[in-house]
Every structure is written in structure tokens, then in C-alpha cells.
Amino acid sequence: MRTEHLTEKDIQRAADLLRSGGLVGIPTETVYGLGANGLDAEAVRRIFLAKGRPQDNPLILHIPSADWLERYCQHVPPAAYALAERFWPGPLTMILPRKPLVPDAVTAGLDTVGMRCPDHPVTRAIIRAAGVPVAAPSGNSSGRPSPTTAGHMLEDMEGKIDAIVDGGPCAVGVESTIIDLTCMPPRLLRPGGVTLEQLRAVLGEVAVDSAVTRLMGAGERPRAPGMKYRHYAPKAPVTVVTGEPERSAACIARNLEAGDGVICFDEFAERFAGHTVEKLGPASDKAEQARRVFDALRAFDSTGVKAIWAQCPDPSGLGLAVSNRLNKAAGFHIIQAP
Numbered sequence: 001m002r003t004e005h006l007t008e009k010d011i012q013r014a015a016d017l018l019r020s021g022g023l024v025g026i027p028t029e030t031v032y033g034l035g036a037n038g039l040d041a042e043a044v045r046r047i048f049l050a051k052g053r054p055q056d057n058p059l060i061l062h063i064p065s066a067d068w069l070e071r072y073c074q075h076v077p078p079a080a081y082a083l084a085e086r087f088w089p090g091p092l093t094m095i096l097p098r099k100p101l102v103p104d105a106v107t108a109g110l111d112t113v114g115m116r117c118p119d120h121p122v123t124r125a126i127i128r129a130a131g132v133p134v135a136a137p138s139g140n141s142s143g144r145p146s147p148t149t150a151g152h153m154l155e156d157m158e159g160k161i162d163a164i165v166d167g168g169p170c171a172v173g174v175e176s177t178i179i180d181l182t183c184m185p186p187r188l189l190r191p192g193g194v195t196l197e198q199l200r201a202v203l204g205e206v207a208v209d210s211a212v213t214r215l216m217g218a219g220e221r222p223r224a225p226g227m228k229y230r231h232y233a234p235k236a237p238v239t240v241v242t243g244e245p246e247r248s249a250a251c252i253a254r255n256l257e258a259g260d261g262v263i264c265f266d267e268f269a270e271r272f273a274g275h276t277v278e279k280l281g282p283a284s285d286k287a288e289q290a291r292r293v294f295d296a297l298r299a300f301d302s303t304g305v306k307a308i309w310a311q312c313p314d315p316s317g318l319g320l321a322v323s324n325r326l327n328k329a330a331g332f333h334i335i336q337a338p
């Protein structure tokens with residue numbers, strides 16, 4: 001199913017597919033998701049097959065409102081409701097203790113489950129019509145950049161799933177922020193559209209998991225199992241250059257070789273004429289950078305570039321999410337511009 005003007009009937013069809021064990025691509029404000037009935041272990045297993053996803057990487061459950069939390073979670077702390085009140089529907093996933101009815105196939109056997117209420121009216125309507133929570137990872141093949149349009153999701157999933165609901169391009173562009181509420185202080189597991197500063201304004205102290213800012217060693221187990229995989233990887237190796245934009249651009253210009261590609265802020269694109277350039281957005285506009293980052297990484301796969309050099313924003317606000325995605329694409333191969 002790909003329709004520009006979604007009707008009540010389309011929503012019913014998507015809900016029916018989910019209820020009958022199908023796999024449906026769903027639009028959200030962050031990235032497209034690959035949804036299945038989160039209470040149907042068999043359907044959930046098919047998600048892993050379609051993505052080629054490692055079995056030890058748990059899925060999150062999507063619900064239409066915070067009043068569904070207690071159906072699937074227990075010991076829900078007041079902090080969860082405070083966050084839901086402030087940020088839901090929106091790009092925030094909370095890790096909470098699960099109830100036994102949530103299948104092991106969803107949680108990869110963990111006793112916690114990630115809960116998210118997406119800010120896309122069509123997807124919330126589909127979940128309500130289905131009457132079940134929707135388990136959905138990002139709709140890319142495992143290891144590829146997350147899809148921010150229905151077309152991108154089709155590239156990865158054509159022939160492997162039952163439908164994609166086209167709800168337009170994603171407004172945020174990077175996956176949801178994940179906060180673990182089962183530990184004290186609460187811990188940021190993945191930066192996203194809700195910033196660390198915004199979380200601290202509600203919760204006070206928030207720890208940042210080390211997987212956010214550095215490469216995990218072979219024997220290490222990050223709290224969000226997915227953070228240990230080399231994600232968002234284009235085919236060519238990526239080097240991230242941090243520092244003040246003028247300096248990072250100069251550093252890239254010095255190192256760039258013929259046949260290399262560049263991801264840069266709009267202001268610097270002309271400086272790299274003759275190379276394949278993907279613009280990340282204006283240096284001062286991190287929201288645009290978040291919307292662009294996966295498209296930029298994905299775009300290089302249809303080119304023959306040998307290596308990719310990427311300018312990177314500072315880590316404040318949305319910059320933490322943008323830089324995390326670039327750094328992961330680079331396998332944390334990062335140069336600080338002198």
C-alpha cells in the first residue's frame with residue numbers, strides 16, 4: 001500500500017494486516033518503522049528475518065497514548081508520566097519493567113521493554129484500530145541507514161513485507177531518544193529528537209551511557225543492545241571531523257583526495273567543488289542536519305566514492321544525536337580539527 005492521500009479505509013487495511021500477523025511499514029516523526037503485532041511472537045520473528053536483525057537486539061513497542069503503558073509495563077514510576085506529559089506523542093522511548101504478556105521475541109529475553117508513543121496521527125490511528133501495541137524497529141535492512149521516506153524503506157524491504165503506509169517524509173529524521181528509567185539516575189541510551197538538556201529539565205540528573213560517545217569493545221555490553229552494532233554504515237569508510245565549522249572545513253580540504261566524497265554544512269559546499277558533496281544543512285540549523293543526515297549517508301551508496309569526510313556539529317542540543325549518527329557511521333573514526 002502506497003498512497004499519498006490516506007483514507008479511513010487505508011488505516012483499516014493496515015490495522016487488519018497487523019492483526020493478522022502481517023508486516024507493515026509505518027510512518028513516524030523520527031524514521032519509518034517496520035511494524036508487527038507486538039503481542040504475536042511469530043509476527044515479531046518475521047521482523048527479524050526481513051531486516052536480517054540479530055536476535056539479541058530487542059524491539060520497542062509503539063502505543064497511541066500513555067494510558068496504554070500499564071497494559072504492558074509494571075512499576076511505572078512517576079518520572080515516566082512526567083516525561084509522557086511533556087514529550088508524548090514525540091521522539092522519546094522509555095525503558096520500563098515489562099509485564100509477562102510481552103513476548104520474549106520482542107524484548108530479546110530482557111525483563112524490560114522500550115515504550116514509545118509516536119507523533120504521527122496516521123500511525124497512532126492504525127495502532128488504535130489494530131487494538132494491539134506495534135513492535136517496530138527502524139525500517140531499514142540491518143546495518144543500513146534508517147529510512148526517512150517510504151521510498152527509502154521500499155529500497156530495503158520490497159518483496160519482504162506486506163505494505164508500506166506512505167505518510168510523507170519524517171519530520172525529525174533520526175530515531176527516538178531512549179531513556180532507561182529502570183536505573184538511578186535515569187540513563188540516556190540513545191540521543192534523538194528529545195535532547196539531553198530537555199530530559200534534565202524534567203528529571204534532574206541524567207547519566208549518559210558510554211555507548212553514545214565511544215566505540216564499544218568486543219566484550220562490552222551496552223544497555224541498549226543495538227548500540228553495539230556498526231549502524232548507519234555507507235559502503236565507503238567515513239571520517240568525522242569535529243571542531244568549529246571553518247576549521248573542520250579547512251581540515252577536510254587538506255586531507256581530501258580525488259574520488260573522495262564530502263558531507264558538509266551548506267555554507268562550505270562550494271569549497272569542495274569537483275567532489276561528490278552531500279549538504280547537511282546550515283551550520284546553525286541542527287534540526288535540518290538531523291533531517292538530512294541519513295539521506296546524506298544513504299546517497300553515497302549510489303556513487304563510487306572511495307572515502308567520505310563529514311563535518312560534524314557540536315554536541316549541544318540536537319547536535320548530540322546528529323554527531324552520534326555520524327560517529328557510528330564512521331565506526332567512531334573521528335578527527336578533531338586543529
Ligand code: TXA
Nearest residue numbers: 030033058112113114137138175176223224225226227
Ligand atoms: O524512532 C524510533 O525509535 C524508531 C521508530 C520506528 O519508532 N525505532 C527504532 O527502533 O529506532 P530500533 O529497533 O531501530 O532501535 C531501538 C533501539 C535498539 O538499539 C535496541 O537495542 C534498543 O532500542 N532497545 C530496545 N528495547 C530495549 C530494552 N528493553 N532495553 C534497552 N534497549 C532497548
Ligand code: MG
Nearest residue numbers: 137138146175
Ligand atoms: Mg534501527
